Amino acid sequence: MTTKQLEFNQRVHRLNKKHHKMSRGYRATMRKDGLVVMKPQRVRSAVPAKVLVFCLLGFFGFKAFLLSNLGPTGYQFRIDSLNQGTSVEQAGAWVMQIDPLSEALAVQLNKVLY
Known part of the structure; x- marks a missing residue:
């Protein structure tokens, strides 16, 4: 039993x-x-992975364009001024800080544009 x-x-x-x-x-x-x-049926995510990847690529491309256009000193000056602001501005400064990927993309962008 x-x-x-x-x-x-x-x-x-x-x-x-x-x-x-x-x-x-x-x-x-x-x-x-x-x-x-x-x-x-399988449960699908509300946001496809492709959309997230394209958003990240666009974000790093935007940072690289700003870094290329302003130069490292001008860009860092703006980041430092954001660090002096409110907590939201400080979070923005942390997100927008210079990272190796955006710096490498900015170098490549400088070669193409200038």
């Missing part, structure tokens, strides 16, 4: 897990033998 109860509990656990997955959405598919089977 114990093995039958264990098999039953495992089956109930599998069905509950499948029911939880299907509560988020499902699709009907037909198997080769003609039986229609419901399969849970």
Whole structure:
């Protein structure tokens, strides 16, 4: 009786897990033998990964353009003035500080533009 109860509990656990997955959405598919089977759909992210990557590329490109246009001293002067401001401005200064990637992109941008 114990093995039958264990098999039953495992089956109930599998069905509950499948029911939880299907509560988020499902699709009907037909198997080769003609039986229609419901399969849970995968949960997709609200923001695709491509959008995040393009936003990061745009952000670092913007920083590189500013660094290229203002020069390192002018850029650092503006970052230092942001550090003297409110906590929001200080957070902006931390985000906009010169990093190796934007510095390398600025060097490449200087070669192309000037």
